[in-house]
Amino acid sequence: MLYRVIDATELPSLVRAFMDSYEVVAPVKQGRGYVFDAIESPDEIALDYDTTIVSPKKYFLPPKETLFEFDATVNEVTDFAVEITPRVIFGAHACDINAINRLDLVFKDGKYPDPYYTARREATLIVGISCMPSEHCFCDLWGSDEARFGYDLFLQDIGGKYLVSISSVEAANILEAACDPRVATDEDRIEFRHATRKRQESFNREVPDIQEVAMLMDAFHKDPYWEELGGRCLACTACSAVCPTCFCFDIRDTLDANGKTGKRERTWDACTAPQFALVAGGHNFRENGRNRVRHRMYHKLNGFLANHDRMLCVGCGRCVKACKANINPIEVLKFFERKGAEDGE
Ligand code: SF4
Ligand code: SF4
Structure with a gap:
């Protein structure tokens, strides 16, 4: 350098x-x-x-x-x-x-x-x-x-x-x-x-520094906390729209009016959207807010770390401002801080 x-x-x-x-x-x-x-x-x-x-x-x-155009x-x-x-x-x-x-x-x-x-x-x-x-x-x-x-x-x-x-x-x-x-x-x-x-x-010291958050997420995977957190989710997808590391996308083919030519398009998608995990036959792998929000937080603070050796969340704070239901990684860290305090009582 x-x-x-x-x-x-x-x-x-x-x-x-x-x-x-x-x-x-x-x-x-x-x-x-x-x-x-x-x-x-x-x-x-x-x-x-x-x-x-x-x-x-x-x-x-x-x-x-548009990823490409086609002529059927x-x-x-x-x-x-x-x-x-x-x-x-x-x-x-x-x-x-x-x-x-x-x-x-x-x-x-x-x-x-x-x-x-x-x-x-x-x-x-x-x-x-x-x-x-x-x-x-x-x-x-x-x-x-x-x-x-x-x-x-x-x-x-x-x-x-x-x-x-x-x-x-x-x-x-x-x-x-x-x-x-x-x-x-x-x-x-x-x-x-x-x-x-x-x-x-100059960082806000009210944000708990819990470095073992990934491990705690595995340990508390079934905790009722996720029901409470996910139950608040409005499925507005604002968190994913503002997040610098959310990268899920949807792909759709659209036909022109002639019914012969068309294009394949890629658009941003969000795992907090109810239809995100909906598959043919009507089954939804994440049909409730608990599963969707928990999945998002796991990907940010646990799953990506396991695969790439670093958190997917970079702590930019955008979702903290954007989410009207106060669902964000800081809230998850505060939950584990409370859990730690309860265990110590
Ligand atoms: S977590 Fe918040 S911002 Fe994201 S979809 Fe739910 S309500 Fe909207
Ligand atoms: S704080 Fe983390 S999860 Fe929230 S928008 Fe920034 S990178 Fe994404």
């Missing part, structure tokens, strides 16, 4: 240099929140955002996309030709970069890489930026408050300047051409350590 320092005043030049060759998407203010959107000027970027409503996942796994009369399928926009995601927080790293495990680095996801991922540069946690953030519990890989540049704010971690030649060349990067001094490193400590000390 190469480190350089740039002044904060050089940031607009860096953004403009990216805009010369890429579509740049960045956090911008929208209503009372923030969203990642394509920008036309560096002035639009709101780098002091807390969390965007939806994560940058949408640029790799769009909510809806001749039994032909058009070649895969997804439109790829060379893009820079500018200003992603560490948790969102860690979320993309998890999506990579599923869609890019697995046994059967997804060509649509992979093509978009390979045409995208990621520029991360340091942040301070909001009251809903708990990324520190799983070590997602730092991104160790998965970005091209990472900008750590060290007060009027940025310590830049560089991990791709393409981004390094643009940085070199647009700014006047200098070698980090001991003073810069000390400021980096101060900034890191300040961030670590």
Whole structure:
């Protein structure tokens, strides 16, 4: 890893240099929140955002996309030709970069890489930026408050300047051409350590730090708690829509009006939707809220860990804000905290 320092005043030049060759998407203010959107000027970027409503996942796994078109009369399928926009995601927080790293495990680095996801991922540069946690953030519990890989540049704010971690030649060349990067001094490193400590000390300490949550979930699989939690679920699927690591999808073939040609589409799906596990014949493998919510929490805090050695939840806090029934991983952690207290009585 190469480190350089740039002044904060050089940031607009860096953004403009990216805009010369890429579509740049960045956090911008929208209503009372923030969203990642394509920008036309560096002035639009709101780098002091807390969390965007939806994560940058949408640029790799769009909510809806056509996989291919077909002609049923001749039994032909058009070649895969997804439109790829060379893009820079500018200003992603560490948790969102860690979320993309998890999506990579599923869609890019697995046994059967997804060509649509992979093509978009390979045409995208990621520029991360340091942040301070909001009251809903708990990324520190799983070590997602730092991104160790998965970005091209990472900008750590060290007060009027940025310590830049560089991990791709393409981004390094643009940085070199647009700014006047200098070698980090001991003073810069000390400021980096101060900034890191300040961030670590700013997390909401009311979120219980229960590292053995995966094991506890197995032990309490049949606890009535899941009935209570799942019974509150409105099946609105907002949690999955905002989650940077939810990746379930549905696939549908639709015929054109001529009844001969059509297309196959992929759309986001959610395991909290009642019809998610409905199969032919009318059987539903997860017919009640208890099973659906418990499944979602298991996938986030247990199942993915067993397969990939890391939690699927990165602690971004989006579902904490989005769920009107107060169903989220923090609630699960609080349940195990209560259980631990009861056992100790
Ligand atoms: S857990 Fe919350 S956000 Fe998710 S579907 Fe249920 S009510 Fe909606
Ligand atoms: S489960 Fe909630 S807190 Fe965890 S990554 Fe998804 S949206 Fe963020």
